[in-house]
Amino acid sequence: MSYQALYRVWRPQRFDDVIGQETMTQTLKNAIMTHQTSHAYLFTGPRGTGKTSAAKIFAKAINCHYQKDGEPCNECETCRAITAGALNDVIEIDAASNNGVEEIRDIRDKAKYAPTQADYKIYIIDEVHMLSTGAFNALLKTLExxxxxxxFILATTEVHKVPATIISRTQRFNFKRITAADLFKRMAYILDQKEMTYDPAALKVIAKAAEGGMRDALSILDQVLSFSDNHVTLDNALDVTGSLTEALLADYVQTIQDNAPKQALQLLQQILAEGKDAQRFVEDLIEYVRDLLLYQQAPELVAASEMDLLDEHFKALSAAMPADRLYGVIDILNETQQQLRFTNHPEIYLEVATVRLTQVQTAQVTTTMGAAPAADNEQVAALSQQVAQLQAALQKLEAAGPVSAPAAKPKAKPAKKISKKVNRKAIYPVLTDATRTNLENLKEVWPDLLNMLDVTKRAVMKVSEPVAASQSGVVVAFNYAILFERASNDQDLLNILENGLNRLTGNPFKVVLVPHDVWPEIRQEYLQNHAVPSQQVTTDDEAEATPKPEQKPAVVEQAQALFGDAVVVKKD
Structure with a gap:
């Protein structure tokens, strides 16, 4: 049989084997034991933390007839078939390569059929955030x-890309990063089972490099085993991960503390000559300086996270370097880390950063001890001279007596300008056919239209309201000019508004935007240019103030002409 990677061979087959996720696994076991399982689950968290493994274990446990305390037996025919991936009722789908509407519709149609071999049909959709919008919509009704x-068990590493409507229809489980201590214990257990020798310090380096992912840790361990002929040593672990020893990092930080650029540059050349990755070197250095800073405030916290790898040199540096100096070091390293992403010559930026790091304290001392007092003395002398001049000028003014100030000329109010971006050619046809009934009908569906928008677009439209409407168009006024400009330039927003009104009312609408303070002037301008009495244009702000005159039927006017107003009485 061909060789299999460690993370595949040692994939958890029971909930108790899922490392570092005790809360989630216990909740799932309790649900299975009490028969209170949900129809849809959402497993979220970083890569390699056990999401897909937990989904497969859940599929076995819920279908196992011999499960005990919520754990599958892993011996029955159903459990073995699920483990081998041969059970037709447990379907695992990669949403990254099956993200279209047709694939999800196929799932929706096949889900209607009862399971053939197991008690439950389980759909495991991995990386569900890769589904398209149409695919999510196709899945929505089935989840409801x-x-x-x-x-359905949905797994994702980027839950913020999953629509809220999907999340609300599932039970969500947040898988957390696995601690370095748990990773260390799991790797030690595996190596003991394989009867392989290892250096505990090497496993600690691998656990830190894995950054909370069990799959990453086992992949690195597999690589180290191949590199070192089935024996895990510290040097091999450092070579494979590209990390630096604590002693080398401490020596580099010591040159910064001693303000020794020559020794620091020599040490940097040694590190680069050994083939260490520049980006990895900066990351390790930032983490080391971070630990120095935290050790000053919470020693027990750093000691636990570093798994007793701290030596006396680390403790001495933490006590010697002030917090302000460490802040400056982290700022420079962070800036260098950003620069390394866009260069083909990382050694140049590292050398510049090294010189800057070794000169930070020197510049601070010079500013504090020398330049600052001299600058302060010069500033005090200049201020004293200005005070003397002001006092002399004040005495002259008092001797001359009061002087009447010239009357200030009132500033002319600037003429109000109508925005050039207002589309009058689109507004005038709406005003020609605008009626009060159309406006009232549109106001009834306006809240439903806003609810169809996403959060950003809804925030923009919250400060707007329809002020005139016809059968085919609506004028929307904005309270703030800046939001009017933003909405006018957002063609996607205008399309969504028009499509939404079409769906809600059944009529195609043209949406025209206008600033609220400019709207009265545009309306008056239309009345003047088209010689229309104001009563014939019904808008939101003037419909109630200027009611239309009641038009009498011709028969009523004829009767009043024949018999007089006092005799004729009109009744509906």
């Missing part, structure tokens, strides 16, 4: 009202 004996 799923068929009997069907369970």
């Amino acid at each position: 009202e799923p068929p009997t004996n069907v369970v």
Whole structure:
């Protein structure tokens, strides 16, 4: 049989084997034992933390007839078939390569059929955030009202890309990063089972480099085993991960503390000559300086996270370097880290950063001890001279007596300008056919239209309201000019508004935007240019103030002419 990677061979087969996720696994076991399982689950968290493994274990446990305390037996035919991926009722889908509407519709159609071998049909959709918008919409109704004996398990590393409507229809489990201590214990257990020798310090380096992912840790361990002929040593772990020893990092930080640029540059050349990655070197250095800073405030916290790798040199540096100096070092390293992403000559930026780091304290001392007092003395002398001049000028003014100030000329108010971006050619046809009934009908559906928008677009439209409407168009006024400009330039927003009104009313609408303070002038301008009495244009702000005159039927006017107003009485 061909060789299999460690993370595949040692994939968890029971909930108790999922490392570092005790809260989630215990909740799932309790749900299985009490038969209170949900129809849809959402597993979120960083890569390699056990999301897909937990989904497969759940599929086995819920279908196992011999499960005990919520754990699958892993011996029955159903459990073995699920483990081998041969059970037709447990379907695992990669959403990254099956993210279209047709694939999800196929799932929706097949989910209606009852399971053939197991009690429950399980759909495991990995990286669900890769689904398209149409695919999410196709999945939505099925998640809301799923068929009997069907369970959906969605897994993702980027939950912020999953629509809220999907999340609200699932039970969400947040898988956290696995601690370095748990990673160390799991790797030690695996190596003991394989009867391989290892250096504990090497496993600690691998655990830190894995950054909370069990799959990453086992992949690095697999690489180290191949590199070192089935024996894990510290030097090999450092070579594979590209990390630096604590002693080398301490020596580099010591040159910064001693303000010794020559020794620091020599040490940097040694590090680069050994083939260490520049980006990895800066990352390790930032983490080391961060630990120095935290050790000053919470020693026990750093000691736990570093798994007792701290030596006396580290403790001495933490006590010797002030917090302000460490802040400056981290700022320079962070700036250098950004620069390294866009260069083909990382050694140049590292050398510049090294010189800057070794001169930070020197510049601070010079400013504090020398330049600052001299600058202060010069500033005090200049201020004293200005005070003397002001006092002399004040005495002259008092001797001359009061002087009447010339009357200030009132400033002419600037003429109000109508925005050039207002589309009058689109507004005038709406005003020609505008009626009060159309406006009232549109106001009734306006809240529903805003609810169809996303959060950003809804925030823009919250400060707007329809002020005139016809059968085919609506004028929307904005309270703030800046939001009017933003909405006018957002063609996507205008398309969504028009499509939404079409869906809500059944009529195609043209949406025209206008600033609220400019709207009265545009309306008056239309009345003047088209010689229309103001009563014939019904808008939101003037419909109630200027009611239309009641038009009498011709028969009523004829009767009044024949018999007089006092005799004729009109009744509906």
